[in-house]
Amino acid sequence: MTPTSMPEPAPTIAPTAAVLELPETNLTEGCVTDYDPEIDYFPEKVTIVDAVGWTIAYHNNYKVITVLNPWRDADVQFQYVLVQCGTPPPDNVGDALVIEVPVQSVVAMSTTQLPHLAELGLLDRLVGVDSFLYINNEAVRAKIKAGELVEIGSGGQVNVERALDRQPDLIMTYGVGNLEYDAHPKLLEAGLKVVLNSEYMEVSPLGRAEWVKFTAAFFNQEAKAMEIYDSIAGRYREIAALARNVADKPTVFANRPFQGTWYMPGGKSYVAQLLADAGATYLWADDTSTGSMQLSFEAVFDRARDADFWLNPGNWKSLAEAAAEDERYTQFAAYQNGNVYNNNKRLNENGGNDYWESGVTNPHLVLADLIKIFHPELLPDHELYFYQKLEQ
Incomplete structure (x- = not known):
């Protein structure tokens, strides 16, 4: 009698640990439905490069x-x-x-x-x-x-x-x-x-x-x-490199008096940084403040009467408005030479200025405007976006 063949026993398989399915992107819609404390739910992270606040x-x-x-x-x-x-x-x-x-x-x-x-x-x-x-x-x-x-x-x-x-x-x-x-x-x-x-x-x-x-x-x-x-940031640094080391840097001052006080950007302000990156000499670059200095008309005139350029003079849209407000403004060389530029080219019907809206997020566009004003040969194809030259 031939003995009955017995089947081979199945090989023993050792249990394996469950494999975590790690997310590759942040969840931008909806919520986590099966929370696991071992999972990093933010695989996409930001690093801060320039902001300090x-x-x-x-x-x-x-x-x-x-x-x-x-x-x-x-x-x-x-x-x-x-x-x-x-x-x-x-x-x-x-x-x-x-x-x-x-x-x-x-x-x-x-x-x-x-x-x-x-x-x-x-x-x-x-x-x-x-x-x-x-x-x-x-x-x-x-x-x-x-x-x-x-x-x-x-x-x-x-x-x-x-x-x-x-x-x-x-x-x-x-x-x-x-x-x-x-x-x-x-x-x-x-x-x-x-x-x-x-x-x-x-x-x-x-x-x-x-x-x-x-x-x-x-x-x-x-x-x-x-x-x-x-x-x-890449575009900003690219065009700043064109202008920062130019040999001829025109002198610049900014703003105009408000209720008798001339609020001039501090020498360590973001405005001063823009002017330096645009290849200009800011006349108050030696100041160490990050906000605004409170100056008299006389103090500004004493330092800026012969400046090459005047920027951001409030809401003026023409040189005639400046002269009508205070005849002393006509004594600045920048006024006499027609080198007054204002950042109010893009206004809505209520006076809302896009310079203070999209300009903050797009400083490369602001910088391009300034370089075009001070050194037009460096960006020959750029058309002023936020700035306009004031005419009579």
């Missing part, structure tokens, strides 16, 4: 932003904990404001924030602004016309009820350290998620522009922001 620290499911210098001479900092929605917030956040990201709706309380949203492709998230009057961005103006945005006002007179009615995930504003002009205390008191953007405190043009990364972090759009900023 904020920091960001990444953790697996949250990031911490600190606004270091919210306004001049501030003795307070603001911290925001951005938590990936669908994941738990960290313990012991202290006084930090916790905000779930990616944000789905936002109110922007400065026109300088609108180019950030536009460049990042996030204007569909915009639900409100401080005022409709001074906006230049055509896509935002279309949203206004379509009734898609609400005005909430500004400063101490901010309309908290309108903001509460809209219930945005985020309100981005700014502060000056004065309750009369600051909206954030009232908005925070009402329980709204309010973040201070202090880009205006930066002392370099690129530092100001880099706050596009700050905005992007609330939408998990870090990769796009890095790409946008690298392009802007």
Whole structure:
């Protein structure tokens, strides 16, 4: 009798550890549905190169932003904990404001924030602004016309009820350290998620522009922001290299008196940096302040009467307006030689100046204008974008 053949036993397979599926991009829509504390939910991160007013620290499911210098001479900092929605917030956040990201709706309380949203492709998230009057961005103006945005006002007179009615995930504003002009205390008191953007405190043009990364972090759009900023900074540095070391540097001064005081940009301000990068000699470059100096007409005239160029004289659109305001302005050599240029070429019907809107995010365009004014041979094909020469 032939014995029955027995089947070979199946080989034993050792158990293997589960393989984590690590995300390759940040989650820009929706929330995490199966949270794992071992996963880094922000594989796309920003690094800060030129800005000095904020920091960001990444953790697996949250990031911490600190606004270091919210306004001049501030003795307070603001911290925001951005938590990936669908994941738990960290313990012991202290006084930090916790905000779930990616944000789905936002109110922007400065026109300088609108180019950030536009460049990042996030204007569909915009639900409100401080005022409709001074906006230049055509896509935002279309949203206004379509009734898609609400005005909430500004400063101490901010309309908290309108903001509460809209219930945005985020309100981005700014502060000056004065309750009369600051909206954030009232908005925070009402329980709204309010973040201070202090880009205006930066002392370099690129530092100001880099706050596009700050905005992007609330939408998990870090990769796009890095790409946008690298392009802007690359172009800025490229054209600055053309002009910074020219042999002949014309002398320049700026602004005009306001209520009897001439507010002249400090020698370490972003304006002074722009002028240096454009191959000009700023007459107050020896000053060490980052804000504005308060000078008399006489002090300015004494130093700038023979200057080659005069920039940014308020709202003038012609030399005749200058002469009509104060005949003494006609005694400056820059006036007599027709070298007065103003940054008000792009105004809307209410006087909203695009220089203070898209110009902050695009300093390479401002720099190109200045180089064209001072050294037209270096950029022969460039047409003035923000600036115009004042005629009689």
